[in-house]
Amino acid sequence: MGCDGGTIPRRDELVRTKKKPEQKDKTSELAFKWKHCAISQEALTKPIVACELGRLYKKESVLEFLLDRSKFDIAAQFDHLRGLKDIKELNLTDVPEKRSHHAEKGDSRSDSIIADFICPVVGLEMSGKHRFCFLWSCGCVMSERALREVKSETCHKCGKQMREEDIVLLNGSDEEVAEMRQKMEQRREQAKLAKKAKKAQKHKLKAAETEGASSGLTAQQTNKDSPSETHITESTESRPIKQPKRDTGSALHKSLTNGKSGHGTDDKKSKGKKLCIQDDPKTSKTFKSLFTSSEAARNQQQPNWITYNPLYY
Structure with a gap:
C-alpha cells in the first residue's frame, strides 16, 4: 500500500473526507473592491464615480455600459444605473507622499496595502481597512470616523451644506x-x-x-363700449330738435315768392346761355349760310317728296 519504509499514513490519506470550501483572502478581496471598477474589473483611474449603492466605477466603463449593456455579463446587477444622473463624480484627496506599489528589493510584486487616496480630515488611508463614505450633494469623500467625531452641518472639505440623507457608504x-x-x-x-x-x-x-x-x-x-354709449347719448341730447316748417297758407305769399324766384332763374339762364351763331357779329355770312338757322334756309321751298330734304332743289 506504499507504507513500507516506516512511513505512517494520515487519516485523510486513507479515508475520503469532505473538502472544505475555499476561503477568500480578505485583504485581496478588499483591495480588489477599492482599486478596481465594479463593472469592467479594471484598475480605477480618474475620473472615478460612484452610484447610490456605494460602488466604485470608472467613468469610461459606465459610459460604455449605458451605451451597450449587452457587452457586460453582469448587467442585471447594475439595473439601477439608468443614466448619468444616477452616478456622482468623486472628489478625492491624493496621498501627499508618492510611494511605489512595487517592492524595492527581492522579487517584484504589487503591494495591495498601499492606498492612493486618504481622508482629508483624519488622514486615514482609503485601502478598505477603514470605512469611507461620500456626500451625494458635493461628491467629497471622507472617512466615517471623521463624520462621527467632527460633527457639523457643512462638508469638511468644500463647505457646502450636508444632510444625513446625502451620506452614502462606500463598499458596504x-x-x-x-x-x-x-x-x-x-x-x-x-x-x-x-x-x-x-x-x-x-x-x-x-x-x-x-x-x-x-x-x-x-x-x-x-x-x-361704455364711452361710446355715453357719447351717443350726449350727442343725441346735444342735437337740437327740428321744428316743423310753418305753413304760410296764403296764395299771395306763394305767388310773391315764386315771382322772385322766377326772376332770379331767368337772369341765371340768360347769363349761362350761349349766343347763337347767326347773332355773332364776328362770323361771316357764308359761314352762317351753312346752317339751317340762316335766313336762306328758312326761305327755301318745301322738301322734295323723294328725299324729304329741305336743302334739295
Whole structure:
C-alpha cells in the first residue's frame, strides 16, 4: 500500500473526507473592491464615480455600459444605473507622499496595502481597512470616523451644506446595501413628486395668465363700449330738435315768392346761355349760310317728296 519504509499514513490519506470550501483572502478581496471598477474589473483611474449603492466605477466603463449593456455579463446587477444622473463624480484627496506599489528589493510584486487616496480630515488611508463614505450633494469623500467625531452641518472639505440623507457608504456589506437601496428608491420618489409639483405650478400660472388676459380684454371691451354709449347719448341730447316748417297758407305769399324766384332763374339762364351763331357779329355770312338757322334756309321751298330734304332743289 506504499507504507513500507516506516512511513505512517494520515487519516485523510486513507479515508475520503469532505473538502472544505475555499476561503477568500480578505485583504485581496478588499483591495480588489477599492482599486478596481465594479463593472469592467479594471484598475480605477480618474475620473472615478460612484452610484447610490456605494460602488466604485470608472467613468469610461459606465459610459460604455449605458451605451451597450449587452457587452457586460453582469448587467442585471447594475439595473439601477439608468443614466448619468444616477452616478456622482468623486472628489478625492491624493496621498501627499508618492510611494511605489512595487517592492524595492527581492522579487517584484504589487503591494495591495498601499492606498492612493486618504481622508482629508483624519488622514486615514482609503485601502478598505477603514470605512469611507461620500456626500451625494458635493461628491467629497471622507472617512466615517471623521463624520462621527467632527460633527457639523457643512462638508469638511468644500463647505457646502450636508444632510444625513446625502451620506452614502462606500463598499458596504449586503445588509447596508439593502438599506441604501431603500433610501435610493425614496429619494427617487421624492424627486418624481417634486417634478409633478413643479409641472402643476406651471400649469396653474399659465391658467392664471390666460384668465388675467381674458379678463383684461373683456374690461377693455366694456370700457370701449361704455364711452361710446355715453357719447351717443350726449350727442343725441346735444342735437337740437327740428321744428316743423310753418305753413304760410296764403296764395299771395306763394305767388310773391315764386315771382322772385322766377326772376332770379331767368337772369341765371340768360347769363349761362350761349349766343347763337347767326347773332355773332364776328362770323361771316357764308359761314352762317351753312346752317339751317340762316335766313336762306328758312326761305327755301318745301322738301322734295323723294328725299324729304329741305336743302334739295
